[in-house]
Amino acid sequence: MGPMIARRLLVSLPVLVGILFLCFCLMxxxxxxxALIIAGADASPxxxxxxxxxxxxxxxxxxxxxxxxxxxARGDLGRSIISNKSVIEELEATIGPTTELMxxxxxxxVPLGLLLGTIAAVRRGTLLDRAIVALSxxxxxxxxxxxxxxxxxxxxxxxxxxxxxxRTGPVWDGGLPSLILPCLTLGSVLIGPIAxxxxxxxxxxxxxxxxxxxxxxxxxxxxxxxxxxxxNALIPVVTLVGLQAAFLLGGAVVTETMFSWPGVGRLAVGAxxxxxxxxxxxxxxxxxxxxxxxxxxxxxxxxxxxxxxxxT
Amino acid sequence: xxxxxxxxxxxxxxxxxxxxRLMRDRVALVAALVLGLxxxxxxxxxxxxxxxxYFTDLPIAMQPPSAExxxxxxxxxxxxxxxxxxxxxxxxxxGLAGVLIGGALGALLGILAAFYKRIDPWIMRTxxxxxxxxxxxIGLAVAAILGSGLSAVVFALVVSTVPDVxxxxxxxxxxxxxxxxxxxxxxxxxxxxxxxxxxxxLNCISTIAVFLTLRFGQVILVGxxxxxxxxxxxxxxxxxxxxxxxxxxxxxxxxHIATVPSLAIFAIVLAANLLGDAVRDALDPRLxx
Numbered sequence: 001m002g003p004m005i006a007r008r009l010l011v012s013l014p015v016l017v018g019i020l021f022l023c024f025c026l027m028x029x030x031x032x033x034x035a036l037i038i039a040g041a042d043a044s045p046x047x048x049x050x051x052x053x054x055x056x057x058x059x060x061x062x063x064x065x066x067x068x069x070x071x072x073a074r075g076d077l078g079r080s081i082i083s084n085k086s087v088i089e090e091l092e093a094t095i096g097p098t099t100e101l102m103x104x105x106x107x108x109x110v111p112l113g114l115l116l117g118t119i120a121a122v123r124r125g126t127l128l129d130r131a132i133v134a135l136s137x138x139x140x141x142x143x144x145x146x147x148x149x150x151x152x153x154x155x156x157x158x159x160x161x162x163x164x165x166x167r168t169g170p171v172w173d174g175g176l177p178s179l180i181l182p183c184l185t186l187g188s189v190l191i192g193p194i195a196x197x198x199x200x201x202x203x204x205x206x207x208x209x210x211x212x213x214x215x216x217x218x219x220x221x222x223x224x225x226x227x228x229x230x231x232n233a234l235i236p237v238v239t240l241v242g243l244q245a246a247f248l249l250g251g252a253v254v255t256e257t258m259f260s261w262p263g264v265g266r267l268a269v270g271a272x273x274x275x276x277x278x279x280x281x282x283x284x285x286x287x288x289x290x291x292x293x294x295x296x297x298x299x300x301x302x303x304x305x306x307x308x309x310x311x312t
Numbered sequence: 313x314x315x316x317x318x319x320x321x322x323x324x325x326x327x328x329x330x331x332x333r334l335m336r337d338r339v340a341l342v343a344a345l346v347l348g349l350x351x352x353x354x355x356x357x358x359x360x361x362x363x364x365x366y367f368t369d370l371p372i373a374m375q376p377p378s379a380e381x382x383x384x385x386x387x388x389x390x391x392x393x394x395x396x397x398x399x400x401x402x403x404x405x406x407g408l409a410g411v412l413i414g415g416a417l418g419a420l421l422g423i424l425a426a427f428y429k430r431i432d433p434w435i436m437r438t439x440x441x442x443x444x445x446x447x448x449x450i451g452l453a454v455a456a457i458l459g460s461g462l463s464a465v466v467f468a469l470v471v472s473t474v475p476d477v478x479x480x481x482x483x484x485x486x487x488x489x490x491x492x493x494x495x496x497x498x499x500x501x502x503x504x505x506x507x508x509x510x511x512x513x514l515n516c517i518s519t520i521a522v523f524l525t526l527r528f529g530q531v532i533l534v535g536x537x538x539x540x541x542x543x544x545x546x547x548x549x550x551x552x553x554x555x556x557x558x559x560x561x562x563x564x565x566x567x568h569i570a571t572v573p574s575l576a577i578f579a580i581v582l583a584a585n586l587l588g589d590a591v592r593d594a595l596d597p598r599l600x601x
Contacts, residue, residue: 014437015444022445026453137589141582143533145540145556146574149563157564250448254537258560269541272456280456287449295444 008299012292019288024068026281027078028061077285078278080271087282090267095286097167098263102252104171104183106241109190114237116191117198118230124203132195139192144251148185148258156181166260182259189251190244197240201233208232235306242298249291264290333594340590347583350576354401363391365398366548374566384568386559392569396576399550402462403577406544406551407532409466414473415524421474422481423516426489427508436482439475447472447534455543462551465535465544473531477520484519485512522595526588529581536577552577 035052036043052058056067071077077087120132156164162181169175205211206229214224253265260266268283270276334340353360363381369389377384383392425435451468458464488494489512497511538544539553547558552573559570 011440015441018441018444022453026456137585138578138582141529141533141578141585143536143540143553143556143574143577143581145537145553145560146578149556149560149570149574153563153567246446246448249446250534250537253448253452254540257541268452269543272452272460273542277456280452284449284453284456288445291446291449292444 004303005300008296012296015292016289019285019292020069020072021065022288023072023281023285024065026284027068027277028064072285077282080279081276082271082274082279087278090279091264091282091286094262094264094267094283096170097261098252098256098265098290100171100179101182101186101255101261101263102248104179105186105190105248105251108183109187109194110237110241112187113191113194114198114230114234116195118202118225118233120195120199121202121206121229122225129199133199136192136195139188140196142188144185144189144254145258147188148181148255151181151185152258164259167262182255182261185258186248186251186255189247190241193240193244194237198230198233198237201236202229205229205232235302238298238301238305242295242302245291245294245298248294249287253287334590337590337594339586340594343583343586343590346579347587350400350580350583351404353397354404357394357397357401361391361394361397363394365390365394365550367391374562374569376566376568383572384566386555386569387562387566392572395550395555396552396572399552399555399573400576400580402545402550403532403536403539403552404580406462406466406469406535406539407528410469410473410531410535411524411528413466414470415477415520415527417470418474418477419481419513419516419520422478422483423485423508423512425478425482426485427504427512432482435478439478442471442475445472448537451534451538451543452541455538460543460546462545462549465538468538469531469535472534473527476527477523480523481516481520484516488512488515518595522588522592525584525591529584529588532577532581532584 035048035055035057039048039051056064075088077091079086080090083090116132116136120129123129152164155161163178164181166178167175168178171179202225206225211224211228214228215221249265252263253269255261256263256266257269264283264286268280268287271279271283334344367390369385371389372381372385373387373389375381375385375389377392381391381393383396386392386395421435421439425432447468450471451465454468454471455461455464458467494507494511497507502511535544536551536553536556539551540557542554542557545551545554547554555573556570556577559566559568559573562569
């Protein structure tokens with residue numbers, strides 16, 4: 001398992017450089033001249049030129065990129081143009097809520113998707129199966145914001161059951177109610193695909209020889225389904241969750257914006273709308289790194305679940 | 313939802329029955345009908361829209377659906393039906409541009425990678441790096457650099473479509489490369505260009521087309537999400553995702569302003585997904601339930 005993980009980490013390196021380069025470009029191509037921003041609108045050209053020299057803006061791009069990497073490694077991502085706080089400080093405040101939201105959505109979607117998919121497979125061809133299949137196709141086709149709008153309008157506003165703006169605190173400190181609607185919204189993106197794939201995977205495994213053997217041994221049907229079918233069906237599902245990580249991330253950005261959830265996605269959108277490039281660059285970098293990390297964990301989990309993989 | 317690489321290579325004899333098989337599938341028929349109607353309505357928007365989509369009429373703002381205004385009016389009294397028609401037009405165009413341009417570029421990369429073994433690792437490593445950026449992030453970055461707008465969203469959709477299509481195309485092309493007629497073509501001195509276009513590309517095209525059909529719904533979802541975030545079309549231009557975002561501010565007073573465009577997106581994506589699944593199943597009945 002070790003060499004496989006090492007190789008996988010090595011492959012991530014160029015991706016990391018790619019992420020850094022994109023963020024660097026974001027600072028470069030930004031229509032606003034950083035020297036002008038620092039100097040202020042009515043500074044003399046000499047002062048602007050001096051700041052330019054000071055910032056190293058006159059040197060070749062490649063050297064500037066190397067320096068940028070050095071700064072990022074030291075945790076220096078610049079300062080927000082809007083709040084004048086350091087970007088790293090802004091990010092630190094938002095990473096927690098975003099992680100909370102994503103983990104919450106997964107905790108909701110994965111078990112529910114597995115359950116629905118397994119039920120559909122076991123009750124194949126019945127009305128229940130068809131309802132679950134139809135529901136998951138509809139779920140895959142729903143825009144995240146539509147789910148959010150419906151939840152806000154009905155559960156939040158009309159029925160007044162749960163809060164729908166902002167975060168009242170960490171989960172362990174009375175923050176749970178404000179977490180539920182955002183997690184439901186984000187989780188809805190995942191339930192459909194997971195249920196659908198679980199159904200297919202379980203159906204496939206249920207027809208396998210070892211399942212027939214298990215049944216022939218006189219195992220209870222529930223044991224056959226849970227230990228033999230579901231365990232093996234998990235492998236494609238884990239891969240799927242990795243493939244869906246992009247949707248999870250995109251959904252998180254939309255969900256945070258809708259529910260005024262103080263996370264990285266909302267920070268990024270706000271920064272872009274207000275042309276706060278240092279903050280936008282930092283937030284996009286963190287989101288890309290999160291995506292890289294999710295995919296890495298999925299690949300490793302894949303090896304743990306299916307030992308056959310490392311031999312290939 | 314698309315599998316990573318739908319296996320759709322098939323002998324030509326089976327393809328003849330494809331349309332017939334699709335016609336027998338009632339779900340696919342309804343989906344095709346819905347999608348077709350929406351495309352026609354969007355194309356004909358300037359002629360079928362009952363009102364000017366930009367004409368504001370404050371005294372009748374936020375009216376619920378009625379006989380004069382089938383989908384009601386928005387917060388500035390604009391006719392929602394007309395705006396949804398124009399919005400569908402922009403949203404569909406955005407998705408199509410993303411899928412077609414991204415599909416063409418991705419297919420080219422994948423086929424070249426399969427044909428020229430020497431550049432294969434370079435192309436595929438680059439594609440791997442591109443895959444590390446989810447569409448929404450590319451959208452945010454592009455909007456930050458170029459400024460928000462439909463072109464920023466289309467650019468993001470293209471960039472995020474290229475790597476997946478390149479992988480699918482390479483997979484299909486590698487299969488075709490292993491077949492004897494390529495060898496035969498080389499033996500009789502067919503030029504590389506002809507080999508790539510006539511021998512390779514034509515044999516990969518159905519696989520790529522099916523993948524793109526399956527992909528279309530997702531592209532619309534991502535594009536309209538970017539629109540919803542304000543990275544896409546800017547007011548007063550109508551785009552369904554952006555319209556839903558505008559309606560969000562009036563959700564409790566006039567929910568239809570946000571719901572109607574959201575439903576339109578849902579209908580497009582659902583129809584596209586059902587149709588994509590049906591085409592895949594018709595091409596490869598083994599994948600059927």
